[in-house]
């Protein structure tokens with residue numbers, strides 16, 4: 275009996291150590307989803323367009339990291355002066371369909387004096403599997419709305435816990451549709467007025483951090499495994515002890 279008791283104690287100790295090790299080893303790590311060429315280091319990887327007096331360039335004089343940044347701007351208030359940078363579409367991977375939360379981050383600098391009402395409009399947009407049907411978006415206005423003007427350093431915007439299920443305004447993606455791809459779109463004087471000069475962008479990043487398995491959709495299986503390797507030996511130990519004391 276003493277031998278059985280010793281074995282069960284050993285099982286219990288090994289199981290406890292295994293669970294502790296498993297918790298550490300299975301701790302989720304961020305997965306980078308996109309976009310391609312996040313800091314303009316590869317030059318012409320992003321789509322771009324200009325019209326009128328607006329301008330854009332891959333700038334090599336004032337990057338946040340590396341050698342380059344995405345610059346765009348306009349100095350003349352007229353609706354025909356527009357410019358935009360748009361990333362290639364990238365997969366949302368495990369975050370598709372809102373299954374996992376995402377973090378959207380980038381750095382920006384608005385070196386000129388920002389006029390009242392002027393904003394550079396940044397979009398993080400969701401599309402279907404084909405990357406062609408628009409389903410929803412996050413919208414970030416920068417400049418007058420964010421209280422920035424004559425910035426001497428870059429600032430970093432970080433939006434956390436984004437799920438590809440609804441817009442920033444809370445409107446859900448159409449029923450039956452599934453967001454599986456995305457892009458990032460930086461616009462100048464298109465959706466918001468902008469005649470406040472340069473706007474610099476760098477270090478775009480969309481990551482996801484899968485939830486630990488014990489709180490994910492796999493929790494019933496995790497609970498069953500936990501019961502087998504911890505609770506069962508513990509109950510057996512308790513039962514044997516009980517029989518010995520009778």
Ligand SMILES: [Ca+2]
Pocket residue numbers: 313314315337338339340341342343476477
């Ligand atoms: Ca860069």
